[in-house]
Amino acid sequence: MAKETISITDNRTGKTYELPVEQGCIRAMDLRQIKTGADDFGLMTYDPAFLNTANCKSAITFIDGDKGILEYRGYPIEQLAEKSSYLEVAYLVMHGELPTKAQYDDFVHRITVHTFVHENVKGFMDGFRYDAHPMSMLASTVAALSGFYPEAKNVKDKATRRIQMIRLLAKMPTLAAFSYRHSQGLPYIYPDNDLSYCANFLNMMKRIGESKYKVNPVLERALDVLFILHADHEQNCSTTATRAVGSSEVDPYSAVTAGVTALYGPLHGGANEAVLRMLREIGSMKNVPEFIKRVKNGEGTKLMGFGHRVYKSYDPRAKVIKRTADEVFEVTGKNPLLEIALELERIALQDDYFMQRKLYPNVDFYSGLIYEAMGFPVDMFPVLFAIPRTVGWVSQWEEMITDNEQKIARPRQIYTGQTRRDYIPVEKRA
Numbered sequence: 458m459a460k461e462t463i464s465i466t467d468n469r470t471g472k473t474y475e476l477p478v479e480q481g482c483i484r485a486m487d488l489r490q491i492k493t494g495a496d497d498f499g500l501m502t503y504d505p506a507f508l509n510t511a512n513c514k515s516a517i518t519f520i521d522g523d524k525g526i527l528e529y530r531g532y533p534i535e536q537l538a539e540k541s542s543y544l545e546v547a548y549l550v551m552h553g554e555l556p557t558k559a560q561y562d563d564f565v566h567r568i569t570v571h572t573f574v575h576e577n578v579k580g581f582m583d584g585f586r587y588d589a590h591p592m593s594m595l596a597s598t599v600a601a602l603s604g605f606y607p608e609a610k611n612v613k614d615k616a617t618r619r620i621q622m623i624r625l626l627a628k629m630p631t632l633a634a635f636s637y638r639h640s641q642g643l644p645y646i647y648p649d650n651d652l653s654y655c656a657n658f659l660n661m662m663k664r665i666g667e668s669k670y671k672v673n674p675v676l677e678r679a680l681d682v683l684f685i686l687h688a689d690h691e692q693n694c695s696t697t698a699t700r701a702v703g704s705s706e707v708d709p710y711s712a713v714t715a716g717v718t719a720l721y722g723p724l725h726g727g728a729n730e731a732v733l734r735m736l737r738e739i740g741s742m743k744n745v746p747e748f749i750k751r752v753k754n755g756e757g758t759k760l761m762g763f764g765h766r767v768y769k770s771y772d773p774r775a776k777v778i779k780r781t782a783d784e785v786f787e788v789t790g791k792n793p794l795l796e797i798a799l800e801l802e803r804i805a806l807q808d809d810y811f812m813q814r815k816l817y818p819n820v821d822f823y824s825g826l827i828y829e830a831m832g833f834p835v836d837m838f839p840v841l842f843a844i845p846r847t848v849g850w851v852s853q854w855e856e857m858i859t860d861n862e863q864k865i866a867r868p869r870q871i872y873t874g875q876t877r878r879d880y881i882p883v884e885k886r887a
């Protein structure tokens with residue numbers, strides 16, 4: 458049987474080293490023994506943006522980008538989206554197993570009774586200008602929660618950790634809706650604990666004069682499905698940020714704030730907004746071929762909502778979202794931009810440029826169209842991503858905190874600056 462090792466010959470010294478290979482990886486620290494002499498620090502790897510570096514072992518989410526597979530705790534995303542609910546998936550992601558009926562009821566109850574935020578949080582919201590981006594308000598108020606729960610810094614205690622995780626899941630929709638209400642100059646609507654997770658969020662967003670806002674069950678379910686699709690996505694930018702900040706053993710509110718701010722960026726949570734802008738710019742079906750030509754010629758634009766760092770096949774979430782879009786449009790009427798999107802997809806999927814580069818629609822290609830049809834402004838799109846991703850952030854954070862192999866995140870660098878030189882007094886500087 459072949460040995461699970463790799464031999465490396467250092468041509469600088471002629472020495473050969475045999476390193477163990479575990480699950481397709483070598484340990485970067487095993488390279489440190491490869492030295493040219495006693496003064497040599499030892500070999501490191503250089504991997505900007507972690508393109509080929511596993512930063513952790515994780516049992517939460519599995520992705521096979523070539524085959525278009527996404528699984529949470531082993532369950533395929535398609536089955537979860539069809540048969541499960543967001544809170545059941547949240548339980549699964551957090552605990553590793555699907556809940557029994559009693560466990561599920563208890564989990565839902567605990568989330569439901571933690572939806573309210575301290576009245577002072579409204580004061581933070583009120584401090585923002587009317588035109589502040591809701592993601593700024595969300596990030597700031599999530600960070601502020603750490604001041605309300607000082608015991609949260611006790612990250613080594615499981616019971617303390619778990620209650621903060623529940624609070625974050627429960628309060629995120631409240632903070633998200635408050636940020637929207639503030640930006641619209643509307644009064645804040647308190648959580649209604651008779652409603653489901655998504656219905657309560659829609660109620661806090663939309664209710665204006667009516668004593669009970671009627672949530673359309675199709676839209677409630679569509680939001681639940683979108684939340685399932687966004688619950689976790691292994692070591693993406695915002696999760697990596699949450700893990701890195703959490704590795705200092707700061708409280709989870711502060712760690713999750715890093716996740717929210719990372720998600721704010723246009724290369725991460727902001728891509729569906731870019732898709733909508735692109736579709737508006739194309740304007741009509743007849744302009745699609747010309748637009749595709751510009752993309753292929755590299756004339757300053759990409760086909761937004763296409764391509765993915767990990768998926769080199771159809772993003773499985775995009776397939777589910779397409780079905781959800783049809784159901785939503787039955788209720789809201791078709792988003793007029795849909796036919797442009799469908800035509801773009803039809804042409805791109807037959808075109809050599811996109812086929813050779815394995816560029817397929819990603820989750821963002823259709824999600825913005827759904828959110829817009831449901832009446833959410835584009836500024837809220839990353840917020841709508843942050844709510845469900847919270848369970849991914851807190852679960853990955855807890856996995857990191859309880860992993861004995863993890864330490865404070867502290868990468869190395871290749872220094873490219875000046876070599877040592879002496880200080881020059883200002884009057885002698887050229």
Ligand code: ACO
Pocket residue numbers: 724725726728752758759760761762763764765766767814816819820821
């Ligand atoms: N349109 C046109 N060409 C593209 C696109 C696109 N959307 N995406 C990649 N390409 C081309 C690149 O120009 C490159 O071509 P080349 O080999 O001729 O230079 C080739 O395909 C490989 O692309 P990379 O940039 O190396 O792929 P990378 O993994 O770095 O980028 C990314 C992935 C950022 C998602 C990219 O595909 C992109 O910018 N897509 C559009 C933005 C988008 O939809 N982002 C959402 C991602 S999903 C999410 O975050 C939830």
